[in-house]
Amino acid sequence: MSRIQRLYEDMILEHNKKPRNFCVMENHSHSSHGKNPLCGDDYYVYINCSESHIDNVSFIGQGCAISKSSGSLMTEMLKGLSIQEALALKDSFLDMVSTDISPEKKKSLGNLKVFEGVKEFPARVKCAALVWRALEDALGTQHGVACTE
């Protein structure tokens, strides 16, 4: 498998074409605006939490295949997690796209493992990370702004 095939795994390409949970969530408890002005990636992340668990997550916006598929797969992974579990998943994901991680940590990432190839393209780490930083910001500030440039 070539470097470019490792970056653009089939699952990434499929989620780019048909992003899941790609909509505005009117009744949300937390949100954040993730924007990288230099490259133009621009997303809103919406979360609805009940007590300490995430009931629903959605995102909307525009950007490259890596940022959009990262948002799509993120929303699929977060439903039902506690806030602590969601933040731990975010940390593991950001570790995976920027450094070597243990097999145990990789296993905990499930389908998100398809983003491992991003590590070989340092200029694209900010694309994969944007929606996750927006998630972190939303859970921290409730209604803030995030950037990874």
Add this chain to the structure above:
Amino acid sequence: MIDNIFHHEHKLLNYAHIKLKEIKGLRIIGEAKEKNAIISFVLDTIHPHDAGTILDTLGIAVRVGHHCAQPLMERLEVPATIRASFSMYNTLEEIDSLVAGIKKIQEIML
């Protein structure tokens, strides 16, 4: 000497213009008659940063993004563009490589 460079760059520009126009799903941004040897373009449904990464792995250097002209991108309603520049050291064969690279991008992404 300067005239020779100008002539060579415009030969490359005209050749690239014709070749890029033939690619389905490619739109050239800026088609003024009097322009320097650079071509900005976008590809339907493919983000310029994905295109740039793939061209880079093929050894083809282009600039992608806003080119320090974010208001213009908003005016043109494009997220960013891909921009190829030609100079005295470039060749017609390298433009053929760019065309093949763009087709490779479409093969991967579409």
